[in-house]
Amino acid sequence: AQKITQTQPGMFVQEKEAVTLDCTYDTSDPSYGLFWYKQPSSGEMIFLIYQGSYDQQNATEGRYSLNFQKARKSANLVISASQLGDSAMYFCARAGGTSYGKLTFGQGTILTVHP
Amino acid sequence: DTGVSQDPRHKITKRGQNVTFRCDPISEHNRLYWYRQTLGQGPEFLTYFQNEAQLEKSRLLSDRFSAERPKGSFSTLEIQRTEQGDSAMYLCASSLDGARNSPLHFGNGTRLTVT
Secondary structure, rough: OOOEEEOEEEEEOOOOOOEEEEEEOOOOOOOOOEEEEEEOOOOOOOEEEEEEEEOOOOEEEOOOEEEOOOOOOOOEEOOOOOOOOOOEEEEEEEEEEEEEEEEEOOEEEEEEEEO | OOOOOOOOOOEEEOOOOOEEEEEEEEOOOOOOEEEEOOOOOEEEEEEEOOOEEEEEEOOOOOOOEEEEEEEEOEEEEEEEEOOOHHHHEEEEEEEEOOOOOOEEEEEOOOEEOOO
């Protein structure tokens, strides 16, 4: 199985500080996509950011950026200026091959933002 | 855009009973996905539809599970003869198409408890 690994079960950050959530992946597909989703305690999965394997630049969406290192097969999420509302579970996911909606998710990282 | 809606939000049933969940995707989205999420884990892919055609099913989807999308709009997921191991959150998602950068938009899920 082509796995997604999130090695940090939990992370803590002070409000207004930056935090990096780690994600590494396996793949044999030449073309693939990487996604990050946020899941608050209410349960909904919220799309944050996307990185394509052939994209030349790292993706950014507001306070979210993706540190994509293709050779290392890592796609770390960076959240700048953390807010209390960022406290949630964060999932890294990979799509590849012919089924781009068929995502393989990691086990997630629980982020807690302290005031 | 009212988002992806799922009904019911919670379902408690006794082992051996049949249950059916409904998902209404974002109206212009032609792809619809079902995922299952157990406590502390990332979502796992179950199946997906392109319009009314079911294009792929996971090995996780035993023959007790059936999904339909009869008119290419809403979808139902039925579980027959429920087992305690079926207890999980069932997530529905939709996307505009299967393009690599077309993110999945998830509903709030249906939490199933089998007693």
